[in-house]
Amino acid sequence: MKIRKAVFPVAGLGTRVLPATKAMPKEMLTIVDKPLIQYVFDEAREAGIEHFIFVTGRNKGVIEDHFDRMFELDTTLAARGNKKAEIEILARDQPAAGATSFTRQQAPLGLGHAVWCARDIVGNEPFAVVLPDELVLNTPGCLAQMIEAANKLGEKTNVIAVEEVPADMTHQYGICGVGKRLGGNMFEVDGMVEKPPKGTAPSNLSITGRYILQPEIFSILETQERGAGGEIQLTDAMIGLARTQSFYGVEFEGERHDCGSKAGFLRANIAFGMARADLRDGLRAEMKHYLEK
Ligand code: UTP
Numbered sequence: 607m608k609i610r611k612a613v614f615p616v617a618g619l620g621t622r623v624l625p626a627t628k629a630m631p632k633e634m635l636t637i638v639d640k641p642l643i644q645y646v647f648d649e650a651r652e653a654g655i656e657h658f659i660f661v662t663g664r665n666k667g668v669i670e671d672h673f674d675r676m677f678e679l680d681t682t683l684a685a686r687g688n689k690k691a692e693i694e695i696l697a698r699d700q701p702a703a704g705a706t707s708f709t710r711q712q713a714p715l716g717l718g719h720a721v722w723c724a725r726d727i728v729g730n731e732p733f734a735v736v737l738p739d740e741l742v743l744n745t746p747g748c749l750a751q752m753i754e755a756a757n758k759l760g761e762k763t764n765v766i767a768v769e770e771v772p773a774d775m776t777h778q779y780g781i782c783g784v785g786k787r788l789g790g791n792m793f794e795v796d797g798m799v800e801k802p803p804k805g806t807a808p809s810n811l812s813i814t815g816r817y818i819l820q821p822e823i824f825s826i827l828e829t830q831e832r833g834a835g836g837e838i839q840l841t842d843a844m845i846g847l848a849r850t851q852s853f854y855g856v857e858f859e860g861e862r863h864d865c866g867s868k869a870g871f872l873r874a875n876i877a878f879g880m881a882r883a884d885l886r887d888g889l890r891a892e893m894k895h896y897l898e899k
Contacts, residue, residue, distance in 0.1 A: 607761055609753055609818060610657055611727075612650040612734040615720035616643065617663030617711035620739075622867050631666045632866060633738040638878045638885070642865055643669055644699055646738045649747035651701075655734060659707045659727050661720045670708050673701050716837025721819075722827035730821050735840070737815030743877055744860025748816050755792050755856045756818050764823075764847065766795065767816040768855040769862050776807035780841040782855055783808035795853035800834050800841040811855065813841060814862055823847050 620632030627635075633643040647658060662669060680696065683689040711723045721735055734749055742748035748767055756765045771779055778801065785796035797808055817840070826846040833839040844853065863877060864870035879889045 607732050607756060607763075609653075609732055609734050609756065610655065611659060611731065612655040612657070612736050612749070613659045613661060613721055613724045613728065614643065614646060614650075614736055614738055615661045615711070615717055616666055616669055616738060617661050617720050617723075618714050618717075620866065623871065629665065631669055633666075634668055634672065635865065635871065637741065637865065637871075637874050638882065640699075641672060642738045642741065643672065645741050646736045647673070647701070648699070649742070649749050650734065650736055652747050653734070653750040653753050655749075657705055657707065657727075658701055659709070659724050661711050661723045662708055663711050663714060673706055675700060716832070716835075716839055718827050718830050718838040718840040718843050721840055722824060722830075722838075725821075725824040725827075728821060728824075732818060732820050735815075735817040735819060739864065739866035740815035741863045741865055741874055741878075742816075742858065742860040743863065743881060744858070748814075748858045748860060748862075751791075751858045752816055752818055752856050755790075755854065758792075759852075759854060762820055762851055764820055764844070764851060764853045765818040766798075766844075766853060766855055767814045767858050768811040769814050769857070771810055771812045773807075773810050774804075776810055776812070777801055777804045779812035781807045781809060782811055782813055782853075784811065784855070788854070791857040791859075793855050793857075795848065795855050798841055798845050798848065798853070800839050811857070814858075816858075817844075819844075820847070820851055822851065 616633045620627035623632060634641045660669060683693050707727045709723055709727060711720045752765050752767055768782060780800045781802055782798045783796035785794035787793045823843055826843045830838050830843045833842045863874035865874050879885050
């Protein structure tokens, strides 16, 4: 099952990191020197994705600009003569011509609704969903690990990336039950529940922001009622799909960062900064300075 398309829902309001997101999309917040959306684009491209579908909303136009070619910038950098590295970075980060699509979610009704907005562009084939505010620091990336796992399974399966969370925090997440283990880091999902009341979670494995889904999810999303938080939840539609199709969980390698929260955003900057050979020593010295203050 070749996964060619990835959907990036980017139409949310990013209320947890206001006021940063008042006029700027959360997905353009910068970790070290790249916007979040570029990290997840790179992760998807590394995983073999060929078509990148962005579900945008009001105030998100700059995301489309980010993936466009900036002639003025290219020309100015070339004229300066000493900006070869910068020119290479811009070329490297650029999607191939025609490899992106942008559609709109006209109101932020929830993640499930945002994914549904991509139905016509995805069409009748399995696809990935990648949430840009969750970054996983690892090579190979989280989506590449999931696609590798999916390739070992049969047709018509769905794959979710899961991560262990403390038992007293399960009520804040979508949680899945664990069925038969397939060996390695994979297991059959035995039920999913969005934000289970304290003490009722079937496991402490949370559903994270990477999914491989079959296109039948769209007809379920079409009539999906609002769920937790008054939003149309993707997890609720996946629970519906699990009645007729299998779901597998992948406990991926790598550290996940929730960049949509202030603490997670700061932590991600430190983690990604420390992973950079050109920045590590300077950053370590700066942190030491502030810790000793
Ligand atoms: P989040 O719930 O993390 O984003 O959704 P949010 O709603 O923007 O943020 P908070 O909770 O108010 O701080 C994960 C991803 O799904 C997108 C968001 O843009 C984010 O990238 N999303 C969410 C949509 O595209 N549409 C929605 O209706 C909700």
